[in-house]
Amino acid sequence: MSALIDVKGLDKAFGGVNAVEGLSFSVDAGQIYSVIGPNGAGKTTLFNLITGIYTPTKGEIHLNGESVVGMEPNKLAERGMSRTFQQMQICMNMTALENVMLGRHLQLKSNLLTTLLRLPSLLKDEEDCRDHAIELMKFVGCGEYIESDASAMSYGALKRLEIARALAADPKVILLDEPAAGLNGTETAALEALIKKIAAQGITVVLVEHDMKLVMGISNRLLVLNYGRKLAEGTPEEIRNNPDVIAAYLGG
Amino acid sequence: MLNSFMQMRLKGLVILAVIILILPLFMSNPFHYDMATQIAIIAATVVGLNLLVGYAGQISLGHAGFFGIGAYFSAVMTSNYDWPPLPTLLLAAALVGVIAWIVGRPILKLKGHYLSMATLAVGFIIAIIINNEGWITGGPDGMPVPSFSVFGWELSSFNQYSFLGMEVNGYKAWYFFAGLLLLLAVWVAQNIIDSPIGRALRSVHGSEVAARVVGVDTARYKSLVFVISAVYASLMGSFYAHFTGFITPHIASFEHSIVLITMVVLGGMASTFGVILGAAVLKLLPQVLADFQELEMMMFGLILMLTMIFMPKGLLPTAQKLLKKKMSRKKVEEQA
Amino acid sequence: MFAEFIQYLFTGITIGATYALVALGFTLIYNASHVINFAQGEFLMIGGMATVSLLGMGFPMPVAIVLAVMLAGIIGVALQRFAIAPAKQADVVTLIIITIGASIFIRGIAQLVWGKEYHVMPNFSSDEPIRLFGAVLNSQSFWVLGIGALLVVALVLFFTRTLMGKAILATSMNKDAARLVGIRTQMVLMLAFMLSALLGSMAGVTVAPITFTAYDIGIMLGLKGFVAAALGGLGSGVGAVVGGLLLGVVEAMTAGYISSDYKDAVAFSMILLVLFFMPRGLFGSRVVERV
Numbered sequence: 001m002s003a004l005i006d007v008k009g010l011d012k013a014f015g016g017v018n019a020v021e022g023l024s025f026s027v028d029a030g031q032i033y034s035v036i037g038p039n040g041a042g043k044t045t046l047f048n049l050i051t052g053i054y055t056p057t058k059g060e061i062h063l064n065g066e067s068v069v070g071m072e073p074n075k076l077a078e079r080g081m082s083r084t085f086q087q088m089q090i091c092m093n094m095t096a097l098e099n100v101m102l103g104r105h106l107q108l109k110s111n112l113l114t115t116l117l118r119l120p121s122l123l124k125d126e127e128d129c130r131d132h133a134i135e136l137m138k139f140v141g142c143g144e145y146i147e148s149d150a151s152a153m154s155y156g157a158l159k160r161l162e163i164a165r166a167l168a169a170d171p172k173v174i175l176l177d178e179p180a181a182g183l184n185g186t187e188t189a190a191l192e193a194l195i196k197k198i199a200a201q202g203i204t205v206v207l208v209e210h211d212m213k214l215v216m217g218i219s220n221r222l223l224v225l226n227y228g229r230k231l232a233e234g235t236p237e238e239i240r241n242n243p244d245v246i247a248a249y250l251g252g
Numbered sequence: 253m254l255n256s257f258m259q260m261r262l263k264g265l266v267i268l269a270v271i272i273l274i275l276p277l278f279m280s281n282p283f284h285y286d287m288a289t290q291i292a293i294i295a296a297t298v299v300g301l302n303l304l305v306g307y308a309g310q311i312s313l314g315h316a317g318f319f320g321i322g323a324y325f326s327a328v329m330t331s332n333y334d335w336p337p338l339p340t341l342l343l344a345a346a347l348v349g350v351i352a353w354i355v356g357r358p359i360l361k362l363k364g365h366y367l368s369m370a371t372l373a374v375g376f377i378i379a380i381i382i383n384n385e386g387w388i389t390g391g392p393d394g395m396p397v398p399s400f401s402v403f404g405w406e407l408s409s410f411n412q413y414s415f416l417g418m419e420v421n422g423y424k425a426w427y428f429f430a431g432l433l434l435l436l437a438v439w440v441a442q443n444i445i446d447s448p449i450g451r452a453l454r455s456v457h458g459s460e461v462a463a464r465v466v467g468v469d470t471a472r473y474k475s476l477v478f479v480i481s482a483v484y485a486s487l488m489g490s491f492y493a494h495f496t497g498f499i500t501p502h503i504a505s506f507e508h509s510i511v512l513i514t515m516v517v518l519g520g521m522a523s524t525f526g527v528i529l530g531a532a533v534l535k536l537l538p539q540v541l542a543d544f545q546e547l548e549m550m551m552f553g554l555i556l557m558l559t560m561i562f563m564p565k566g567l568l569p570t571a572q573k574l575l576k577k578k579m580s581r582k583k584v585e586e587q588a
Numbered sequence: 589m590f591a592e593f594i595q596y597l598f599t600g601i602t603i604g605a606t607y608a609l610v611a612l613g614f615t616l617i618y619n620a621s622h623v624i625n626f627a628q629g630e631f632l633m634i635g636g637m638a639t640v641s642l643l644g645m646g647f648p649m650p651v652a653i654v655l656a657v658m659l660a661g662i663i664g665v666a667l668q669r670f671a672i673a674p675a676k677q678a679d680v681v682t683l684i685i686i687t688i689g690a691s692i693f694i695r696g697i698a699q700l701v702w703g704k705e706y707h708v709m710p711n712f713s714s715d716e717p718i719r720l721f722g723a724v725l726n727s728q729s730f731w732v733l734g735i736g737a738l739l740v741v742a743l744v745l746f747f748t749r750t751l752m753g754k755a756i757l758a759t760s761m762n763k764d765a766a767r768l769v770g771i772r773t774q775m776v777l778m779l780a781f782m783l784s785a786l787l788g789s790m791a792g793v794t795v796a797p798i799t800f801t802a803y804d805i806g807i808m809l810g811l812k813g814f815v816a817a818a819l820g821g822l823g824s825g826v827g828a829v830v831g832g833l834l835l836g837v838v839e840a841m842t843a844g845y846i847s848s849d850y851k852d853a854v855a856f857s858m859i860l861l862v863l864f865f866m867p868r869g870l871f872g873s874r875v876v877e878r879v
Contacts, residue, residue: 051465077467089465091458093522094451101448102455106467108448112476115450118443126447169466311681355860362867365624369818370863372811373856380853506811510688517685550696556689557671564678 002065004029004173004204005050010059012042012049012228019045020228023059027206027221029172032199034207034215037225038248043208044086046225047177050206051083052076064172078106080172084162084179086208092151096142096161099150100133103168136164140194156187163194173204180211192218216240224248261442264525268438272431276424282409285423287535292430293492295531296437298515299524300484303441305513306521307450308477309457310360311368314375315512318348318482320382320504322489327397327499328388337400341490345483352482353475360474363460367478372506379504394500397493409495426495433491434528437484441524444480453477454522485512518559520566529568591722596844597837598720602729602798604836605736606632609791610813611820611828612743613784619760619823620780623683627667627691629810630698631788633803634660636796637698638789640707649712657789663694664785668778691806698803709796728797735794739787740829747825756780788813815855819862821869830870834858 003026010023020042027033035043048054050061052073061069063079073081082103091099108129114122137146140160145153153161159179166174176195180188192214199205199218209215215222216236224231224245232242239245272292279285297319304310325344329335351374359370382389389395399408407429411422444450452473455463463470493499502508511534519530537555541548563570610628617625638656643649671690675683711728718725747753759766759776767773792801792809799805816835820827835855843851862869 053461053465072469073461073464074467074469077465081465083465085461089459089462091455091462093458094454098451098454102451102463102468103466105448105452110448110452112449115447116440116443118447122447129448165462165466305681311684358864359867362863365822366863366867368624369814369822369859373815373859373863376856377853377860380850380856384849513681514685514688517681521679521681546700547696549699550693553689553691553693553696557686557693560678560682560686560689561671561675564675564682 003027003062004064005206006060006062007050008060008062010046010049010061011057012045012054013057018228020049020056023225023228023230025223025230025233027173027204029204030199030202031220032195032205032207032218034209034219034222035225036209036212036215036222037231040227041225042228043225044177045228047083047175047206047208051081051175077169080170081175082166082169082171082173083175084159084166084177086177086181088158088162090150090158090162092149094150096145096148096150096153097130097133097137099161100136100164100168101129103136103165104129104132106169133164133168136167137161139197140164140167141190156183159183160191160194163198167198167203171203173206174198175206175208177208178210179207180209180214188214261446264442265435265438268525268528269431269435272428272435276427282421282423285427286409287539289423289427289430289495290492291532291535292427292434293488293495294512294515294535295528296430296434297485297488298512298519298527298531299434299437299441300481300488301512302481302516302521302524302527303444303453303484304477304481305516306523306527307445307457308453308474310474310478311365312371312478312481312509312513313368313506314371314373314378314509315481315485316504316506316508317371317375317378318352318485319489319492319508319512320378320501321348321351322486323397323493323499323503324382324389324395324489325486326490327395327493330398330494331396332388337398337490337494338402341487344490345486348486349479349483352479356475356478357471360478361471367474371509375504375506375509379501379506382501382504389501392501394498396498397496399497400491400494407494409497430491430495433488437488438524438528444477445524449473449476457522514556518556518566520569523566523568526566526568530566533567592844594721595723595725596840598723598725598729599844600837600840601833602726602732602836603795603840604816604833605732606791606795606809606832607812607816607835608829608832609736609739609787610809611816611832612740612825613787614813614817615823615825615828616756616780616784616787618817620756620777621672622680623672623687624814625667625781625784626684626687626810626814627694628784628788628813629806629808630691630694631660631664631785631806632792632795632809633698633801633806634663634694635789635792636709636801636805637702637707637803639793639796640709640801641702643709649710653793656793657786660785660789660792661782664781664783665778667785668781672781673774673777691810695803695806702803704803706800706802708800711797712794726798728794732794732798735790739790743783743787743825752779812855815859818859819869821871824869824871827869827871834870 005027007026008024010020011018012020035046037043049056052071055070060067063081068076108125134146137143140163142157142160142164145157180191183191188211195205195218219236221235222239223233224239226248231248232239232245275288279288301312301315304312322344325347326337326340329340330337355370355374359366383392399406401407407425409423409426413420413425452463452468455468456470456474460470515530515534516527518534519528520526537552541551544551610632613628614625617623635656638659639652642652642655667690671686672683675686712731713727716727718727747757755771756776756779759771759773763773812835816832817828819835820831838858839851839855842854
């Protein structure tokens with residue numbers, strides 16, 4: 001099986017400081033792959049590089065065998081890349097449902113004439129899009145917010161809403177940046193179940209997360225970053241027993 | 253449920269139509285009709301500008317320039333070259349669309365206040381050309397414009413029309429025509445807002461990063477809405493020229509651009525009916541303040557400042573919020 | 589030929605120095621608060637007009653100038669304190685409209701106090717023109733350039749040598765961080781408005797003997813300052829100065845050699861060219877967007 005995401009020799013420097021350095025790893029399709037490491041290890045930078053928000057200083061990124069370095073985020077979205085953010089990016093000027101419908105942007109044909117005159121073909125598409133979005137909101141556990149404005153939702157619900165929006169694009173891979181941050185125990189348990197359900201649909205999940213219990217429980221493989229470099233990579237079992245990781249985490 | 257927004261849109265359109273129909277009961281002379289017609293045409297312009305400013309969050313400080321091109325293209329071609337008004341007006345709009353695309357496409361790839369600078373510049377250049385090329389535009393003194401006509405049927409404030417057996421004055425006919433234009437402008441604007449294109453536009457304002465990662469080509473959509481809003485301005489500029497029968501370069505000036513964007517912000521960004529209110533208020537305010545003579549300018553500035561400081565969301569959204577609060581309080585009291 | 593060129597060049601640099609000061613004012617406020625202050629031009633108007641009327645009351649020139657500039661400074665602080673600060677939650681467009689409202693308000697008051705007619709202000713020193721390479725130069729131009737240069741140097745020293753100046757810089761880079769290290773950001777914003785009012789009014793006072801002054805000169809001068817700031821790259825101090833001088837010179841050359849009708853159009857065409865081909869302006873910074 002070939003890798004879905006393949007990263008080779010990735011470098012990113014901000015004003016002379018390397019946030020990511022010489023990083024290589026690959027994610028196979030269908031996996032739950034987690035990136036862990038202390039604060040400032042370069043996890044979010046890595047996500048921003050993979051999703052095209054930043055352009056790498058050096059290195060290669062392949063998605064499904066195609067080189068995608070320097071590609072705009074919207075081009076990557078067309079190739080099946082989808083993500084959430086550590087600092088949530090919800091459109092507060094829209095309703096919750098519209099946020100999810102926005103996620104289906106690429107699935108909708110937007111023709112200016114049908115839009116201006118609001119022709120029946122548009123209405124049909126919109127109806128389908130809406131139904132799909134409602135389904136997704138229920139899937140992530142936001143069923144009670146279908147009629148709400150995004151600005152009226154709780155923090156935990158917004159985090160799930162962002163996942164629903166990311167799923168709406170029918171992605172091949174979804175990158176979740178600290179989905180459990182700020183959630184309580186019950187919410188985290190629900191999130192764990194949700195991630196498993198997503199993976200069960202055949203969507204590859206890449207995760208940045210601090211909650212070790214969550215990460216160790218659901219990941220197929222893990223990548224440990226420290227100061228922008230790879231400290232270790234392997235199965236949860238291998239990571240747990242890796243002396244470097246233990247040293248870094250226990251401050252040895 | 254699905255149609256709550258659709259119902260809201262329809263309700264808005266119906267209310268607007270009713271207002272347009274009822275207003276004549278309160279208007280007694282041609283001057284009132286003239287004012288109301290101007291307000292309707294400007295309001296339609298601002299409804300288009302709101303798509304850009306209110307929904308997509310981009311600032312244009314040169315929309316009067318596009319309004320001016322529409323007006324002067326129609327005026328010059330119909331009076332100097334005897335072109336028929338309707339095709340001329342459409343051609344002007346197409347021309348403006350192309351200009352807006354050429355300007356907007358490279359600029360809207362950038363983030364920040366660049367569109368405001370570019371539109372300011374474009375607006376000024378248009379105004380300067382209109383002012384200086386007096387041989388064709390009449391220069392600062394302005395120029396007359398023939399009345400609007402389609403298929404030999406002429407719409408003029410000075411004509412008499414009979415409609416379903418009723419005698420209708422020309423200025424009244426223009427008023428209803430302008431009302432129809434406004435309704436059409438609102439309908440189209442709402443169609444855009446409540447569509448995949450509209451969602452993409454609003455997401456640019458809400459979170460540009462989110463928009464990009466779900467696949468929205470933000471630069472393309474920003475350019476698109478810029479072109480649409482410019483076309484709105486051009487069309488309404490043409491109608492305005494035909495209606496007033498005489499235009500001066502002031503309609504293309506920076507001051508007029510500022511007035512237009514102020515109408516959007518004052519009435520309520522991202523509120524289609526709010527900006528119509530904004531247009532009406534800003535058109536009528538100088539009439540009211542004219543009685544204060546030399547205090548007029550100072551009071552205008554003061555009112556503008558205070559409204560924006562205390563109602564930063566604009567008139568209509570603020571009023572709606574107050575109303576909602578009051579109603580929910582009432583509900584609580586009733587339940588208690 | 590050469591004398592003509594020198595004449596235009598000098599005229600351009602003189603008016604350009606004025607633009608540069610206004611552009612610096614824009615830059616200061618933009619960096620500190622991200623507001624484009626469209627009332628900037630009114631500070632020039634206040635500087636010139638207040639000086640003229642204080643001179644009329646019999647004050648000696650230096651006293652009149654100091655008082656006029658102080659008046660502008662107070663108005664700058666008041667603008668921030670009473671118009672911008674209360675609306676700090678508002679959208680950027682709303683803030684811009686507030687500054688436009690403020691500029692109309694200030695202009696309205698000026699019209700009430702000083703009337704609509706043009707006012708003439710005497711030169712700082714002799715009215716005798718100075719001859720250089722065959723060109724005839726207004727002595728006031730030297731004042732404009734000298735004072736402009738002095739102000740720029742003072743500004744540089746202020747930002748690099750004083751705690752206050754560094755506090756403003758820190759606030760413009762990161763407001764939250766500045767607050768964390770104990771900088772009172774509200775004070776800093778007020779200071780930024782005051783400084784830019786001082787710069788604007790000084791420019792207004794020095795250029796008034798050349799251009800005359802009236803209640804409504806602020807609009808165009810303010811806009812030209814904005815154009816200069818945009819040319820240089822909004823937010824860059826060096827850019828503001830270079831942008832101002834460049835704009836002044838190009839304008840004067842266009843007026844001299846091509847057509848004075850289109851001198852304003854050239855200024856605005858320059859903005860478009862810069863935006864198309866070097867979008868960050870001549871000296872604008874490259875900002876990485878953070879997620």
